[in-house]
Structures are given as structure tokens and as C-alpha cells.
Amino acid sequence: MARKKTILKSQILETAYQVVKKEGFEGFTARNIAKTMDCSTQPIYLEFKSMDDLKHELMVKIRAYIDETIYKKERTEEPMLNMCLNYVYFAKEEPVFFKALFFESQLDTEQMHIISYDQMMKLFEQYDGTKELTKAGKIKIFKNIWITVHGTAVLVAQGFLKFHEKDVTDYIKQALEQSVPEYKN
Template sequence: MARKKTILKSHILDTAYEVVKTEGFEGFTARNIAKTMNCSTQPIYLEFKNMDDLKNELFAKVKDYLVETVFQKKRTDDAVLNTCLNYIHFAKEEPVFFRALFLGDELGADRMYALPFEAMLAAFEQEAKTKGLSKAEKKQAFEKIWIVVYGTAALVSQGLIKFDEKAVTANVKETIAKVS
């Protein structure tokens, strides 16, 4: 009779997610994930072809978290402002995770850039002032707004600037108003 698996693919993925969330990608090694799970590396390589395979599945889990949790918070009545503030709050509340995802290239800079872009496109569709913009105009508006949002989030996550809710909100609102 074959032995029953005790360490499942989902357990490994959840552990890898928690490791990146708390340690960044510096801790994303088979040995460290196995140590965290109190097992050998064998179950990891039985479930995933290699660490890049695990990383690709991790991206899907990260994407779900950002789309379903981070970008869904309603902080104001303006969907565009919410998207911006939610990103900055994520950087403030989970700085290690934010830096791992958005200041490095482990999951692919293009893929990670696309996540807030898609969230912003959805937000643009909810606001009368941006709904009628063409796709090219929306991309241009996003890029102008995102320079401020990304910069603020990066500085907050690194502790280089103090997070002041009123000042950050006013700055983002001003940027949005100039663009839309």
C-alpha cells in the first residue's frame, strides 16, 4: 500500500507565500521553505518541477490577494483614489511583502506592473471623469498618476518618509486632478 501524502502542494505554496510575506525573496529557497515546514526539500520537488514553477504558482496567489483584498478596500467614494491609496497602504502595512513584490524583479516586473494597471483601468471605468477616456489616454493617465503613487509607496515601505494620511491623500488627489 502506498504511503499517503502528508505535505500537499497547497501547503508548500501557502508556506512559500508566508515566507515571502515575512522574509522577502531572500527566504525563498527550497531549503528555507522546507525548514519552515519542518520537512526535507523532497516534497517541494515532488510537487513542483523547480523553484521557478513554484514562483509562477506563487504569482497567481499574490495576484489573487492583491486583486481580491488589497485593491478592494473602500477608503473614499472615488474608485481611482481608492486604488492609489490602497497601494500605498499596502506598502505601509506590509513593507517587507511590498518591497519583495514591487521593488524587486523576482516575479517579473512587467507582471507586477500589470496588476495595479489593471486595477486602475477598472477604477477608471467607475468614475465619470475617466470612464470616457480612450485606452491610450487611460494608460497615459495611469503612468502620470502612478509615478507619484509608486514613489510614495516605495518611500513609505522603506521608511524613508513618514506616512501622513492627510498629506498623502491630498498629494494623490492633486495628481489625479491634474491628469483627469
């Protein structure tokens, strides 16, 4: 009779996720994940072909977290402003995780930025001032806004900019007003 699995793939993935949130990708090793789970590395390699395979599945989990948790918070009544503020709050509230995702280059950073890009494009489709624009026009507006939003988030995550909600909101509103046609808040 075969032994029953005691360590499941989902448990390994969740542990890897928690390790990266707490330690960044410095802690993303089979040995460290196994130590956190109080087991050997064998279950990890039984469930995942390689650490790259685990990293790929981790990326799927991270995207879901950002889409479903970070970007869904309603801080104001304005969806574009919410999305931008949520990104900066993410950097403030989870700086280690934010830096792991956007600084450490362990994941495809372009793929990480596509998460924000996709969210903004959905909002552009709903907003009267942007829904009729060409894709190139929407990309240009996104880049104009994201320079301010990402730059602010990076400075907050690194501790170079003290987070003051009113100031951050004002920076973002200004970027939105200068970039988005007919933006009203």
C-alpha cells in the same frame, strides 16, 4: 499500498507565500521553505517541477491577494482614490512584502505593475471623465497618476517618507485632479 501524502501542494504554496511576506525573496529557497515546514525538500520537488514552477504559482496567489484584499478596502467614497491609497497602505503595512514584490526583481516587475494597471483600467471604464478615452489616453493618465502613487509607496516602504494619511491623501488627490478629466472628489 502507497504512502499517503502528508504534505500537500497547497501547504507548500502557502508556506512559500508566508516566507516571502515575512522575509522577502531572500527566504525563497527550497531549503528554507522545507525548514519552515519542518520537512525535507523532497515534497517541494514532488509537487513542483522546479522553484520557478513554484514561483509561477506563487505569483497567481499574490495577484489574487492584491486584487481581492489590498485593492478592495474602502477608505473613502471615491474608488480611484481608494485604489491609490490602498497601494500606499500596502507599502506602509507590509513593507517587506511590498519591497519583495516591487524591488527585488524576483518576479516580473512589469507583471506586478500590470495588477495595478488592470485595476485602474476597470475604474476608468466606470468613471464618466475617462470611460470614453482611447486606450492610449487611459495609459497616459495611469502613468501620470502612478508616478505619484508608486513613488510615494516606495518612499513609505523604505522609511524615507513618514506616512501621514492626510498628506498622502492630498498628494494623490492632486495627482488625480491634474491627470483625470473632470475628476471630482
